[in-house]
Amino acid sequence: MPDQPRTGLRLMHVHAHPDDESSKGAASTAKYVAEGVDVHVATCTGGERGSVLNPKMDRPDVLANISEIRRQEMERARDILGIRQDWLGFVDSGWPEGDPKPPLPEGCFALEPLEEAAGRLVAVIRSFKPHVLTTYDERGGYPHPDHVMCHRISVEAFHAAGDPERYPDAGEPWQPQKLYYHHSFNRPRMEALHEAMLEHGLESPWAERLKEWKPEPEWDARITTRVPCGDFFGVRDQALLAHATQIDPDGFWFAIPRELQEKVWPTEDYELVVSHVDAPTPEDDLFAGISAD
Ligand SMILES: [Zn+2]
Numbered sequence: 001m002p003d004q005p006r007t008g009l010r011l012m013h014v015h016a017h018p019d020d021e022s023s024k025g026a027a028s029t030a031k032y033v034a035e036g037v038d039v040h041v042a043t044c045t046g047g048e049r050g051s052v053l054n055p056k057m058d059r060p061d062v063l064a065n066i067s068e069i070r071r072q073e074m075e076r077a078r079d080i081l082g083i084r085q086d087w088l089g090f091v092d093s094g095w096p097e098g099d100p101k102p103p104l105p106e107g108c109f110a111l112e113p114l115e116e117a118a119g120r121l122v123a124v125i126r127s128f129k130p131h132v133l134t135t136y137d138e139r140g141g142y143p144h145p146d147h148v149m150c151h152r153i154s155v156e157a158f159h160a161a162g163d164p165e166r167y168p169d170a171g172e173p174w175q176p177q178k179l180y181y182h183h184s185f186n187r188p189r190m191e192a193l194h195e196a197m198l199e200h201g202l203e204s205p206w207a208e209r210l211k212e213w214k215p216e217p218e219w220d221a222r223i224t225t226r227v228p229c230g231d232f233f234g235v236r237d238q239a240l241l242a243h244a245t246q247i248d249p250d251g252f253w254f255a256i257p258r259e260l261q262e263k264v265w266p267t268e269d270y271e272l273v274v275s276h277v278d279a280p281t282p283e284d285d286l287f288a289g290i291s292a293d
Contacts, residue, residue, distance in 0.1 A: 013040075122166070161174055
């Protein structure tokens with residue numbers, strides 16, 4: 001346990017689907033929970049249009065009840081991570097497949113008017129009163145329409161939540177002090193893990209992906225914040241496994257031994273995008289410069 005538990009500090013992550021909270025920033029979540037921080041995840045959609053990505057779960061009974069099963073998976077992950085969680089209640093847009101891509105399904109999250117959709121998040125922010133808000137970068141982290149929309153409503157809500165003239169029916173204004181984007185799927189990390197696997201005579205799951213992914217030094221230079229959380233990779237893995245329809249226990253998520261990950265890249269990485277406090281970057285803590293109420 002840390003010397004000074006950080007009771008009174010609140011962190012909110014906004015995610016597109018159930019499982020995203022476990023695949024992005026989950027180890028830093030677990031670390032902050034262990035330190036006494038209150039962590040809340042707002043999940044935009046129910047993941048209703050997600051495919052079953054674990055061959056062992058690709059069964060008719062699972063497919064017939066996918067919405068309910070994903071809710072239960074989320075509840076398990078929530079308990080493992082020790083967080084609170086709310087559904088914003090939007091409908092999964094699905095991953096458009098085909099050339100040309102088909103139009104997005106009517107009524108889905110990505111087609112919601114921005115202001116209206118952000119209003120639901122503003123209400124959750126004003127109720128939970130986070131000091132720090134995280135979301136995806138403007139590319140969505142990966143270009144799923146729900147991830148891009150999650151980014152858009154998060155930025156909109158971050159700026160509106162503290163303004164008494166915006167969304168006057170969504171609760172008392174509350175201004176989070178910092179806004180971060182997740183950057184944990186960065187190329188330098190993937191490259192370092194890939195090299196480490198080869199050095200140890202192991203098969204890297206990233207060989208193909210690295211060949212296709214051109215270096216983007218300017219993008220990577222946007223990282224301001226590396227949160228040490230290697231001790232919590234085990235909790236992250238348990239939370240991931242709770243999403244049994246989405247995560248194949250024999251797939252790439254678990255192809256790299258945890259000890260190697262802890263040694264080679266023991267941080268989760270973020271970009272500080274907006275800050276209303278005085279704290280220099282680079283930093284190693286999302287709460288740098290922030291004190292509890
Ligand atoms: Zn997602």
